[in-house]
Amino acid sequence: MNLCNLEALVPQYVRQFEAYIPSPPDEELQQMFGCSRLIRMNNNENPLGPPPAAAAFLRSFDPALVSRYPSGDCSPLRAKLADYLGVKPPQVILGNGANEVIAFVIKAFCEQGDNIVTADRTFAVYEWIARFSGVDARLAPLADFGFDEEGLLARVDSRTKLVFICNPNNPTGTWWSRDRLIRFMERLGPDHIVVLDEAYSEFMDQPDYPDGIALLSRFPNLIIFRTFSKMYALAGLRIGYLVATEQITDIVRKTAIVYSVNTLAQSAALAALGDQAFITATRSLVQDGQQMLAAQCAELKLPILTSDCNFAMIKLPFSDTLAYRLLMQQGYMVRTMTGFRFPGWIRVSIADRDAMQGFCAALSRLIHSRTDQSLLAKTYGVSL
């Protein structure tokens, strides 16, 4: 059948949208780039693998169970999460990764003509889902690498339904303190919903880093996102969640897809949750990795943004996409930041010690082979 009229069937905002192309499997990439092994440092994964209890559960899982549907609303896990977070179970909604939860929220609150407000250089999925849903994404430039209160407020109008704050921000690692968040909430007022994406909150070890959930009673227009993909190392199982007031979750539940979180993910998350020893071990690995990177960048005179998060941003004296290709040839996959509107920067996820050492050596070879550094140093005020 010739779908001659397909053009007429597709909304303009979908037609304009470019589908995301995920990377091919490792073997294919290794063959293309001629490297014998590939270390992925592009998705901010936890190199330790899942916490021991989750790993043990996965090893002992009875395959016969997969013929049955999972709990449609993740009730055992919600009960445990609610208890752990100090909220009631109906205040928690789980999804197939925090990404799916973003879609639930945008679908629940936005219609065509509405807008969302966020930063220009942050996690892309808020902007993407808004755009392919026909909702305008208004973007406030970051100020000094962090979310800019004034810029965000200036873009809010009566059609603004959601303001997305990534705290800490992916990719810069910058974050708002508790006071700063409270001031923003007060200035914004109760007429818009603020989504606080805390995908990396478990990495944060700062006394004034706010716990969004603790602010729900004061600001009922808050929604908090968390994920099991980052600290808890369950990215491949796809599970994330939101926490909000019951008034809000009653609405979001209408647009949430039931049964979208699979049995393995629910039980592995249940086993993983709250493993403090694991969290401490991960934080210490991240700290070591950040220090190694910072030392290497100091030696190479490269500007770097480090934080408590499991990633760092490095400014290169040439194209980040070129650097990506050259690092791929050496077996290291990083995230180019042009797609985050930070041309010339790469984001590197913290990996285990061996991989970090290997990466530092690869970075050093790359810089020495490709640069005249004086100009960069001048431009970014790094002394040589």
Next chain:
Amino acid sequence: MELNVELIPERMPVVVAFAESAAKTAGLAEAETTMLALSTEELFLALCSSIPKAGITVRFHDRRYAADLLFQVPQPPDLRIFNITSRPDHETEVGLAEMGLFLASRACDQFSIRQMELGGWEIMLRKERSYPAPVQQSQPHPSVQTWQLTTTPAPDAVKQFSTLIADSYAACQFPEEFTPPGRLLDKLASNEYGIILAQGEQGELAGGLIWHADEGRMVACFGPYLAAPAEPEQLTIALCEKLAELFGRSNRLGLVLYAPQQPPVAAGFEAAGSLAIPGGTIWTGYRMLTEEFGADAAVAAELLPFYTDWCSSMALARNTRTYHDDGETGNGLTLFATRLNRSTGMARLTPLLVGRDAEAVLEEHLHLLDQEQFSAIYCTVDTGRPFDALLAPHLLKRGFTPRMLVPWGGTGDLIHLHRAGGSR
């Protein structure tokens, strides 16, 4: 504006009237309107004979600087009419298709055909407006110490920039549409072009660059053109990074920079080759915007050394297959889209289809272009379209040399070949 009409010659007056009123709406002068109307007449008759009685839609797109007439047809017409070498031949009795669209290809500024993504074909006639000649009003540019970037400058600043380009750079270093100022402003208003200007505290011009995003996956960028900034390298970096930032999260795969100086590596551009053009050399730079996963490439043996050298310096992962002509049946015919710029003597041939008659069709085109005194002829081959490789040996035999590589510029990578005048 839109017109639905059947392809029968009696309907021609309706179509011509539509073209005339479109031209008026777009503000074309009388002479240009006539050209567009005559070309429309010719195209419509050709279509009537090629796909008689088919229902078509004619659309008008006001580009400010030009009027586009888009003829959307359900099936491909006889494609031979699109080769500019098809000429009216009154001596012999040949079909209309053999005659080609003599007027349309010459009287219009652009004449092209494309297959629409979701079915059908679209033929475009574009006629551009004419603008008054620039009034030279060179002003001295004070040295600018600190500047700010803007992507939405006031019209006066754009006019100043246009004058700066015209006064300070050789004609070969910028596309002619950047002057006079009125035309540049209209190009910018069409949203296919954009500008980034750097201005000092009092609005003094420090420099800028212009980009052009047409249908492809690349953005063509021109500049930076600088006035008198205190730190030219830093301004260059700032302008180029702003550009990459603008397109970083877009559907574009890369930036191609045509620069009056060597491409700025510190600003993220890699050297991509240079183009000899009438009057000088243009440096080209390339910047990929996305992370690439490698690709298969089909390349003619003759182009292999050039291609592999560039792939290695640009660190492109390519699974390169040398394309051999083993006599298999390919496309039936060869078709070039041709863009001519008479004022600069430049002609660009883009192969749309490459078939067994490639050598003869190429020869005809070169013959015609030589006759009409085009001194620089460009042609591209696409490593993502194996049959393009058939064309390469013929291009090299006729004096073309590969000059520039644009990764992902077509279906695959685009190799730009160039033949300077008289080098046959």
